[in-house]
Amino acid sequence: MSIFVFAESSDNQYKKSSFEAVSYAAEVAGKTGTTVTAVSIGKADNAAQLGEYGANTVISINGPAFDSFNSEIYAAAFAEVCKQGNASVAVISNTYCGKAMAGRVAVALNASLASNVVDYPDTSNGFLVKRGVFSGKAFAYVNLTSQVKVLALTPNSVEIKKNGSAAVVTSQSVAAVSSTCTVTGTNKITGKIPLTEAEVVVSAGRGMKGPENWNMVEELAEALGAATACSKPVSDMHWRPHSEHVGQTGITIKPNLYIAIGISGAIQHLAGVSSSKVIVVINKDAEAPFFKAADYGIVGDAFEVLPKLIQAAKSATAS
Amino acid sequence: MKILVCMSVVPDTTTKITFTDNNTRFNTAGVQYIMNPYDELALTKALDIAEPAGGTATIIHVGPADSEPAIRKALSMGATDAVRINAEPLDAQFVAAQIADWAKDKAFDMILTGRESIDYNGGVVCPLIGAMLNIPSIQVITKLEVNAGTATIERDIDGGREIMTCTMPFAASAQKDLCEPRIPNMRGIMAARTKPLAVVEPVSVKTGVEYQSFELPQPKQGVRMISADAPEELIHLLRNEAKVI
Ligand SMILES: Cc1cc2nc3c(=O)[nH]c(=O)nc-3n(C[C@H](O)[C@H](O)[C@H](O)COP(=O)(O)OP(=O)(O)OC[C@H]3O[C@@H](n4cnc5c(N)ncnc54)[C@H](O)[C@@H]3O)c2cc1C
Numbered sequence: 001m002s003i004f005v006f007a008e009s010s011d012n013q014y015k016k017s018s019f020e021a022v023s024y025a026a027e028v029a030g031k032t033g034t035t036v037t038a039v040s041i042g043k044a045d046n047a048a049q050l051g052e053y054g055a056n057t058v059i060s061i062n063g064p065a066f067d068s069f070n071s072e073i074y075a076a077a078f079a080e081v082c083k084q085g086n087a088s089v090a091v092i093s094n095t096y097c098g099k100a101m102a103g104r105v106a107v108a109l110n111a112s113l114a115s116n117v118v119d120y121p122d123t124s125n126g127f128l129v130k131r132g133v134f135s136g137k138a139f140a141y142v143n144l145t146s147q148v149k150v151l152a153l154t155p156n157s158v159e160i161k162k163n164g165s166a167a168v169v170t171s172q173s174v175a176a177v178s179s180t181c182t183v184t185g186t187n188k189i190t191g192k193i194p195l196t197e198a199e200v201v202v203s204a205g206r207g208m209k210g211p212e213n214w215n216m217v218e219e220l221a222e223a224l225g226a227a228t229a230c231s232k233p234v235s236d237m238h239w240r241p242h243s244e245h246v247g248q249t250g251i252t253i254k255p256n257l258y259i260a261i262g263i264s265g266a267i268q269h270l271a272g273v274s275s276s277k278v279i280v281v282i283n284k285d286a287e288a289p290f291f292k293a294a295d296y297g298i299v300g301d302a303f304e305v306l307p308k309l310i311q312a313a314k315s316a317t318a319s
Numbered sequence: 320m321k322i323l324v325c326m327s328v329v330p331d332t333t334t335k336i337t338f339t340d341n342n343t344r345f346n347t348a349g350v351q352y353i354m355n356p357y358d359e360l361a362l363t364k365a366l367d368i369a370e371p372a373g374g375t376a377t378i379i380h381v382g383p384a385d386s387e388p389a390i391r392k393a394l395s396m397g398a399t400d401a402v403r404i405n406a407e408p409l410d411a412q413f414v415a416a417q418i419a420d421w422a423k424d425k426a427f428d429m430i431l432t433g434r435e436s437i438d439y440n441g442g443v444v445c446p447l448i449g450a451m452l453n454i455p456s457i458q459v460i461t462k463l464e465v466n467a468g469t470a471t472i473e474r475d476i477d478g479g480r481e482i483m484t485c486t487m488p489f490a491a492s493a494q495k496d497l498c499e500p501r502i503p504n505m506r507g508i509m510a511a512r513t514k515p516l517a518v519v520e521p522v523s524v525k526t527g528v529e530y531q532s533f534e535l536p537q538p539k540q541g542v543r544m545i546s547a548d549a550p551e552e553l554i555h556l557l558r559n560e561a562k563v564i
Pocket residue numbers: 204205206207208230231232233234245246247248249250261262263264265266267268269272282283284285288300301302303332356
């Protein structure tokens with residue numbers, strides 16, 4: 001029995017969610033008296049650092065077939081090393097790429113699968129995991145009964161624990177499965193924090209009146225090191241890209257801080273953001289339903305509040 | 320062109336979620352069920368591809384007879400025919416196994432799903448089906464065009480988009496931006512009444528996932544209001560009280 005964790009990288013750098021996944025695996029290994037093997041696929045700098053987050057060993061798989069992400073090839077390679085290492089639990093981040101792999105890994109390992117996992121498992125009697133359901137409106141406890149378990153861990157669910165030291169990295173050659181899919185190009189939004197992984201999110205709704213006013217939203221986000229998000233009508237009207245749309249029919253996020261500006265707080269919107277640790281609502285309507293779901297609120301016109309808030313944020317983060 | 324579209328039936332997005340039986344079951348009392356919004360996109364795309372090619376778009380749903388109004392909606396949008404696997408959809412692996420088993424000898428050119436079902440949000444039915452049928456699975460696609468048997472696909476990745484080509488068959492899951500969902504017209508609604516809806520009994524599948532109980536998020540302790548004239552107070556609280564910036 002051992003725990004395998006997939007360390008996802010992008011542009012040669014491990015993602016923050018990968019450090020969370022490794023920390024998570026280390027915690028579970030500690031509880032169940034086993035070890036953690038981190039698996040890095042494709043080009044990534046400094047695989048040894050995964051040891052600092054709790055990996056006992058690191059396996060690195062490389063080669064031309066692994067240069068760009070292909071869920072078939074990545075999942076097959078990860079499943080293969082899991083099998084060789086007799087993995088009992090495989091941990092993957094619940095990102096787009098991670099979820100694309102998780103299903104295939106579960107089939108290859110004949111495993112129980114839980115995505116959207118938000119907490120450590122309870123292993124006192126079985127293997128009980130907590131996962132988000134109904135787009136954040138509720139949580140479910142599911143018991144995973146197969147011998148092997150595959151978990152997709154939601155970003156920002158557990159703390160990163162850095163109390164190990166660099167691990168020994170073993171390069172392993174794994175034959176890539178053939179695929180009829182070829183990646184021909186990538187469009188990365190560079191210099192921006194991916195929304196699903198952001199610790200702070202500044203989000204705005206129809207109250208901003210038009211796309212030309214988003215410079216204020218972006219300025220506040222920049223001052224706070226935050227990602228930007230928006231409500232559904234805002235992306236429907238193409239004021240913002242759909243990748244920023246949060247809510248029941250958009251992305252579900254779980255940041256430490258969610259600042260909602262000019263968003264009414266409809267049930268479908270709340271669904272996607274209510275797992276945020278702290279919610280701030282800025283709305284000119286004191287009756288806006290969002291205030292009921294907020295920790296801090298300002299009743300005021302965004303066009304007056306935002307410039308002052310940006311100023312305050314800038315001077316606070318500068319000090 | 321033969322396309323299979325997987326559909327789930329979910330509580331309407333305005334549903335207030337509650338549980339019964341000591342929080343072990345979702346409370347369906349008074350809940351309106353709808354076709355999963357992402358599956359509307361998958362079906363619309365399937366029709367856009369199949370219709371000009373003289374092909375078919377078959378709807379498949381794993382669920383009880385209660386789901387038939389939602390299946391009729393899919394037929395009224397334009398689906399050629401429908402199949403209902405007569406079983407409670409216990410979890411993603413169960414559903415995917417039923418669909419894969421039914422589809423395995425039917426030579427579909429593509430199998431489309433929604434990005435996720437908005438009730439259990441697994442987002443894994445597409446890769447599960449792909450793996451079970453040993454075909455590629457491409458998640459969260461925002462563009463799909465087919466030319467001479469090869470599909471050009473764009474899909475969301477964290478922090479960007481990826482462009483790829485893929486030969487058929489494959490499985491893919493629909494993300495917003497793929498298309499605007501079709502709205503059934505009167506002719507479609509009339510036609511749907513007589514379109515074939517086959518009911519198939521499930522195959523036996525062992526599931527390794529048991530839902531034990533549910534929990535609602537902790538309610539907020541109440542909101543602390545800050546004057547609009549003093550937003551610096553908010554920054555101060557976020558730094559020193561909430562400690563989130
Ligand atoms: C099937 C379905 C799925 C849906 N899924 C989602 C989803 O995933 N995500 C989502 O967000 N929505 C979703 N919705 C839509 C949802 O019901 C709401 O319509 C939407 O969230 C409202 O967006 P909004 O708050 O930006 O706009 P509005 O409801 O128009 O609210 C704008 C707010 O801005 C305030 N405001 C206006 N001017 C100012 C100002 N100058 N300063 C400060 N405040 C101001 C107003 O008081 C108001 O509260 C869905 C709806 C349906 C039917």
